Amino acid sequence: MAAPLILAALAVTPIVLAGRGGVDLSVGPLLGFINVTLVKWLVENDYASPIMVIAYVVAAGVLYQIVIAAIIIYVRVAPIIVTLSGYLFLSGINLVVLDRPSGVAPDWMLDWGSGISILSPVFYGLIIMIGFWIFFSRTVFYQQIVLTGANERMAFANGVNIAGARFGAHIVAGVFTAAAALAYTALIGSGDPTQGNTYTLSAITALVLGGTSLAGGTGGGLGSILGAINIYLITYVLSTYNFGTVSGFVTQLSTGAILVLSLLVNSLMNRRQ
Amino acid sequence: MKNRLFVIFAALVAVLFWTRAALADGLQDLPPDLQKAYEGLDSKVPVGASMLRDFKPKHGPPWTIGFASSYAGNTWRAVAMNHLMNVLVPEAKKAGLVKDVVITQSDLKDAVQIQQMRQLVDQGVDIIFLCCSNPTALNQTIKYAYDKGVPVVSYDGFVSAPEAVSAMANYVDGGYELAKAVIEKIGGKGNILMVSGIAGVNTSDSFDKGALKAISEYPNVKLAGTVQGKWTDQIAQVEVQKFLATHPEPIDGIVLQSPSENGVLQAMLQSGRPVVPMSLQGEAGAACYWRQHPEWADTAFYIWPPGGEIYFGWNVTLRILQGQGPKIQSIVRKVMKYSYEDNKAQVSENCKTDDPNWLEPKAEDWFPSSLADQVFLRPSDPMKWKPEK
Known part of the structure; x- marks a missing residue:
């Protein structure tokens, strides 16, 4: 169940590693976009074979x-602006593609989310x-991104071909976002135009x-994986206690x-070095 | 190849007939006057025969009930939660029906809600009820719960899983009635502003669908614009302010989804424009303004009164645990009209126009036992019910 978050966190990682304030705020809506278009455009028109979907x-x-x-x-626009625009753009597009949660995941994926084992x-x-x-x-290539x-x-x-390294980082991010979207589609077994957005904040938090330093150059994928699992476990553990009416706030407060x-x-350890 | 195609075709036809039969089964078991409440209902709402008709809990009372709440951040949820914790739960505990209520909050994140519901099942709750969540995303989880003997009840909004039971009002019809009331108040012509809820949420979309239908029936009514109030007064206030600042043309009426009328009212007052008729749904601040200005509206509607709705969901939950056997997958009622006199009776003279509380219909009126008797196979008052020896 933590799979979409782990993959989304991994998706942002290379972009952040490549530095110059690189970050991808649009990872959540992109995940949502792939989710809704997969359900609306592919499944509803019967293009639902695994190869087709993955491609x-x-x-x-x-x-x-x-x-x-x-x-x-x-064009040298700050990444935060570009990806924020992407965030808003895709959020809107998602609602145009699918005006509300509906549809079904491809047949072969339907029982993936039942989570029995x-x-x-x-x-x-x-x-x-x-x-x-x-x-x-x-x-x-990864070394070049980090450098x-x-x-x-x-x-x-x-x-090092700097532009190439940055491009590569984004392409790898695209692949991981795609994987996250697949995992998410399997989890909810349908399409949802708004839910993807929540993954942006969680993924960056996990990272x-x-x-991984938001300034770039230090950190790595393993950390992001552990970070994502950590966030998942925080929610999990907090849900086992019954905080009654305030449990939603307690979870948010603790995550923050x-x-x-x-x-x-992180910053204390960096200072010591 | 041809044979295979034929088999697939035959299977499809069989499935089609079977689902149609199931559809007819659920709805046709209800008396004709009850079926009227289902007219115009969102086509995605399941109305087949309930899979919980013969449900029996694993053990007798007292039971542990899970409440997988999806959000807690607005006045509506706060009032509902208050009503649950201070009225419904103590009452049921006193009757020896309920041991504990375990509440989780997912803050509108489906993935978190899925995880929390599975946890509730694994922790051994006897039933889960939830409010107004995503209609499709939880389906696999609802099946998971059902397979482990834990039924799921959704109130104030439906889930499309066949294993669940939904308890709700007909919100498409509600949007239609409410919009029509505003349009008639302004004499059937003029510019309408629509304050929607949250785009992409089924309850909100159902309402809008009904409201747009009403607007389209009046050729002289023009939809001047739509803003998203997000069911939060402060957001609705800001959105309406922004709209008014950029649209100098007159606005003659506002069709809105509660909770937002307090915020929209404040925005109108701040803008210096006349306070035009708007749909009233029981938020106490706007109800207060109505009390002071009787000419403001002719009628108001209960469409999703927070206390009434959670009572509805809770009552259905208890009845299912008692093995009363719901006949149909979705228990639907019509929205309820109320008058200035009803409003006056509930609102005191020195009320405040920013009061975030709610007017409520009587619980018994919102989900009357006469309705319950007709939608359950073995109905009895859940508070007086005794387990079979």
Whole structure:
């Protein structure tokens, strides 16, 4: 059940790592966009074979990220502005595509979300994507992204194609957002135009909680995974206690408090180095 | 290949007939006057025969009930929660029916609500009830609960899962009636501003659908614009202020979804424009203004009174636990009209126009036992019910 969040957190990670204030606020609505278009455009028109669906979601995620990356890198608009625009744009589009929660996930995916056992298809999908991340983080290309984020000038002086690294980071983000959208579609078994948005904040929280610096260059995927699991567990543990009428506020309050604490620890440790 | 196609086709036809039969089953079991409440209902609302007709809980009372609330951040939810904790639960505990109520809040996040509902099932609650959530996203979870012997009741909004029972008013019809009341008050012509709830939420969309239908029936009425009030007075106030500031043309009437009338009223007062007729749904601030200005409106409606709705859901929940057997998947009632006199009786003279409380119909009026007797197979008053020995 934490799978969409883990994958969304992983999606933001390379963009943040690539530095220059890079962040993707539109990850949530993009997830929602893929979810609703998958349900509305593909399933309702009977293009629901697994290959078709996976090809579509990855293409949609990557294509969107390429557009966003092009605006950020070549037009040089601040990432936060570009992705915020993307957030608003997609939020609106999602409601146009699907005006309210409805539709069904592809047939082969329907029982994925029933969650009877841990070893569900979603779990295997998650393992594959984490495997992909581990592979990705061993590549030279990943090193170039991190180097670009840590010190752009030095990276450039050492022959790193900075624009290429940034583009690549966005493309990888597109792939992971696509995977997150698939996991999410399996979870709710339908399409929902507004719910994706909530993942933006959670994903960025998970990322920061996992020790990735928003300034870029330090951190990594493992931290984001742990951060996402952590957020999930906070909600889980807090739900086991009966706080009665205020439990919603207690959960939010605790998530906020934990975030601030982790940021403090993070900055203290950085200062010591 | 041809054979296979034929088999698939035959299966499809069978499924179609079966679902149609099931549909007819649920609704046709109700008396004709009750069926009227279902007219114009949102087509996604399931009205087949309930799968809980023969449900029996695993053990007798007292039971543990899970409340998977999806949100707690506005006056409507606050009043409902208050009513639950201070009136309904103590009453049921006294009657020996309820041991405990476990409440979770998901803050409008479906994924969190799914997880919390599964947790409630795994913790061993006997039934789960929830309010106005996503109509499709919870379906797998509702099935998961059903398979483990835990039924799910949705009140103030439906869920499309066949295993659940929904308790609600006909909100499409409600939107229609409310819009019509405003239009008739302004003489059937003029500009209407619509203050919607939350786009993408089924209750809100149902209301808008009905309201737009009413507006389309009057050729001289023009929809000047729509804003999203998000069922929160402060947001509705800001949105209406923004709208009025950018639209100099006269607005003759406002069709809105409660809770937002307090905020919209404040926005109108601040704008210096005349306070035009708007749909009243029982928020106490606007009700106070109505008391002071009787000419402001002719009628008001209870469409989703917070206390009444949670009583409705709670009552259905208890009855299901008692094995009373709901006949149909969705128990639907019509919205309730009330007059200036009813309003006057509930609002004191020195009331305040920013009072965030609610006027309420009597619980017995909102979900009368006469209605309950007709939608359950083995009806009895849940507070006087005794387990079979």
